Amino acid sequence: MINFKKVEISDQEWVKPLLKASNLSGGHQNYTNIFSWSDMYNYQVAKVNEFLVVKGQIDGEPSYYFYPAGTGDVQPVLAEMKRDAEENHHEFIVLGISVENMTTMKALYPEHFEYQDMRDSFDYVYLAEKLATLAGRKLQAKRNHINRFQANNNWSFELLTPDNLAECWKMNLEWCRRNNCKDDEQLRAEYCAVKKDFDYFTALELEGGIIRVDGKIVAFTMGERLNSDTYIVHVEKAFSEIQGAYQIINREFVKWIVETYPDIAYVNREEDMGYEGLRKAKLSYHPDKMEEKYLARYFD
Secondary structure (H helix, E strand, O other): OOOOEEOOHHHHHHHHHHHHHHOOOOOOOOHHHHHHOHHHHOOEEEEEOOEEEEEEOOOOOOOEEEOOEEOOOOHHHHHHHHHHHHHOOOOOEEEEEOHHHHHHHHHHOOOOEEEEEOHHHOEEEEEHHHHHHOOOHHHHHHHHHHHHHHHHOOEEEEEOOOOOHHHHHHHHHHHHHHOOHHHOHHHHHHHHHHHHHHHOOOOOOOEEEEEEEOOEEEEEEEEEEOOOOEEEEEEEEEOOOOOOHHHHHHHHHHHHHHHHOOOOOEEEOOOOOOOHHHHHHHHOOOOOEEEOOEEEEEOO
């Protein structure tokens, strides 16, 4: 049986190097997401043969695992995960596996896993330069929104820092009030995750930006480097009644990413969680690729 433990902030000291070495592309394979959503999904972590193994559960459903993150021979790790599932009397399910992970699992366990796509969990991935410039006919509408925002507002962009963090949190509380977070289960869960991002902003080495209008924060975003060529945006909030607020915080922060990390090629804007409005918004930026994720269920 694998000796799993509750996720704590100190675990990043051993978890982050394993994630970095594995260079995985899925947004769920990121320490901030594992830590921030650990209460919602009951995440636990363990090190097995120099691999990170994450186990989760939600709403009384069967427990599941993430694909191991590390380098070396993954077969003994998967075998240990299978044994852990058997000893705990639940199915052996691996969530969020990539196409490459699936290829490996099919080679190691031919005819022993059934696979199904997790469309609501696909990550939207864009060329960073495209989001920074919004060039081209397909993104003309985004440029129009920004032009109206700039014409109608006395605005500024600045980085999110410990000095303006508390002020930004107040804006997030107001955003939640306006969007009735308390009445939406997923938004309530997101509120808890975002609260941890604010509480541990410095410890997690997060970065972010804010937009002010007449000195008041009307939009903010947070993210960090995901892997060797991709930056991940965890949070983006804006007052939707201010036309162009979402578009300009997106553009300005990605411009900063491109300037700060010239080796970054892509921006991962995470999943849509099955929300029709969020899916429409993310598709409207015309993703350059989708980070596909699949569920693998073991059978004899």
